[in-house]
Amino acid sequence: MPRMSDKSKKPKSKKVDKRTKAPVELTGKTYDRELQRLQVELVKLQEWGRIEGVRIAILFEGRDGAGKGGTIKRIAARTNPRVVRIEALGKPTERENTEWYFQRYVARLPAAGEIVLFDRSWYNRAGVERVMGFCTDQEYWEFLREAPAFEQMLMRSGIHIVKYWFSVSAEEQEKRFQARIQDPTKHWKLSPMDLAARDKWNEYGSAKDIMFEHTDTDETPWWVVPSDDKKSARLNCISHLLSLFPYVDVSPKLTRLKRRQKPSDLVRPPIENQRLVPMRYMR
16 A cells, blocks of 8 residues: 555644634724625525525514614625515504414515514514513413424424524613614604603513523524624624524626627617706715
């Protein structure tokens, strides 16, 4: 048998998963750089899921002002809205109140190749509905019994369920509420329901603990995102989400554009005949 060379004896180096690096300290432009990098990875996840027909439902829960919406916005910002969509259901209609509780959420679950971001979800019943008295005790406890079975059924059907709880302190929540009052563009974020919930901090805390006790399962666990620092929370959540799926880069390799068509001798109508938006701003 021929003798192996020293080069052939050399052990192969282990590949380092770039998605599981050591913690990065956010200073200066680090956040912008990391967000851009992670958003590129999200596009890869999107394309892999679209081609492979993967179905992903991501639930975002937490107290008002915890940073759910900001994270959802960053996840969806660079993705294809035909593939990654946001579902933020409002108050149930009179008809929906007569349906099976989960029914209106079932209609919004992902089809093959889709990712759905639920900005609040069926866990409204375990949170706001319980605390604010919008459901009966029987409906509440029945939900806690049904939710794990419902999610297991979805998982067995091939839908990936990911559940995030954004955890914010009372002090940080108060600062964010005050900032919303000062910023006219954020007044819509402070609803009468938000203000009413502000006086029920302990009740919401108790409801969250009971919810976790009954619905934090090995099949569909709750992942807690510390969110007193919004930027860290966004990056940590996205990084963790990416780590859950064995996606690969299947994006088409673009090299160069073909030579574009030359303008023809087509006679076009005068631009003056068109209704132009008033040019109030120019560069």
